[in-house]
Amino acid sequence: MRKIGIAGLAVLLLVMLSGCGGEIPASGDMDMQTRQEAQAENTQRQITISCAGDCTLGTDVSFGGRTLPVEAEAQGNDYSWFFRNVKPIFASDDLTIVNMEGTLTTGGSREDKTFAFRGDPAYVNILTKGSVEAVTLANNHSRDYGEISFTDTKKYLEEAGITWFENLNTAVKEVKGVKVGLIGLYALNGTAESNLPKAMEQVKQEGAELIVVQVHWGVEGSTVPEQSQIALAHAAVDAGADLVIGHHPHVMQGIEEYRGRMIVYSMGNFCFGGNQNPRDKDTMIYQQTFTLRDGKVQDKLDYVVYPCSISSESNRNNYQPTPAEGSEKERIQKKIQQLSDEVGTLTVKFAQDQETGEAANPMEEDASPEQKDSMIL
Template structure:
């Protein structure tokens, strides 16, 4: 009897011990250990290094170019008879060539010998004036002036044909509507320069029905239209204007009012000519205005008509990504004079070397209002 009680007691104890072991195991299995933080060590290894921010700003690309224009090229007697004009520009060729883009007002149309060479009042010049101006450094000719129709329609077409033969760009008179609609935009050192040209009128009137393209008259609606078309294509726009009363040293009220209109239309630079004498430089907002550049090469004998010069401006284009900033600054004027050389030929020289011209570089600098270069 005692033995059976002992066996039963041992069984109960065994079961109780097994229960305790099972309970302890399950409790330990579901206990979530607490997170323990440890102090940082001076010698710990970083798995994530902090990289300093890089400069993502693009560096600006800066381009510069010089632009300029010479005044009236008007081949009087005996100049129009010269077989070559290389000698005529030799003394100022270095100055002309130093300008990246140089315009000239070719006032006497180069219709060529086939039309009969002629002088005032109805000019017709030899075609090699185009070649020799190009050799001297001129990059484009303006044909919009009061002598455009001196030899009629054929004179215009011949002049354009001769310019094309020499590969000389031209502006202001055209051979067709298509030609006039072809925008003159020139890449100068990475800067896109647009050019427009107009004249107040012509000495000879033609019936321009269906041929309005033969010359660009000053027409405000046309200026607005052509400006709107060329502005999106160019970084800057030059407007060449044949205007103003002849032989007057100061810009007229009409010139000044028109300059404001053209400036407000979007011109960055205005180069004026026709007066045959120098007029002052001015600025209308950011627009640079040379009202008249005088005579560059002619045989006119009147006071103030035997000297002129070369206008120059510096254009800077700064491009950062899609952002473009263009400025036109540093207006300068190089004075020149027309004298006779030892062979009695009319030639262009720096004004300081023009002994027969009674006006000095200092007078020109004060009158025009910009420094020489």
């Protein structure tokens, strides 16, 4: 197994794909069926996917001050304002996915919980104008105003053309001719492990060629993943996931490479109406370009991590995620590096605890430069 090449996160290796990788003989050298098969085997497709963290497009009724709805009014309800600084990244990809942590509804009754989030249904335009095409609803806030709030949220997302997925409500979205399987698992109630194989089978039966698994897991405020997270992430890759993305801690956790696939344990907050001034405003955008040949995802890792802040102002949260620059960018880069190194140490312990003869340990060797194209921007 291999440690994540976070060294590769420091240098961008621009690898230009050289085409179909072989010449197809002239028509006289093979029959039509053989030529078609040879062409199909050499057909190469690429798709770029971006992932970001928790988006709470609303507020709790107990909050005062400059909440997200107040900010929206201050911006003249220009919903494009919120993702304005990150839209160039999202608009340049083929699919953007975030964790939609809250509800879009005017109905329902508040659940008896510490925080319950609700936003105006019009806030779905924050996503559409920000070039977000899919959301996971597998989290502990998707029913904050009862089942009707979950139903309403799904309705407004669908009307806006945004794909949603949650637990066994999986989705397969065709993008650039690639069928992308989308799975969202909720691990906080112990159902993720049993739902994983069922969800995998569902998207595979629908023809998914590339599978993204997003998981709500871990401990709030913890920058270190639990061993249960590592176990579930590895199980997802073993079952066929091509990318695993985590949410819930509201802070970033490290990145790991496991068996030629990437795991981002926690993305942190993003456009987060759940806190007007969190101590930790660091976040990131993870973007990966997948190469498929003959309908299968190749092991080549071509990814970029963009260090960001959840706010364009340093002294408060104005709900406008913004790419970091200068010394702040360097600081967040180093932070992601350190968090990823910690994951590497944890996976060694995890492998030892499992006492498997075949250690599931991504630290044993690093990927070669020609197999890795990655950088924190």
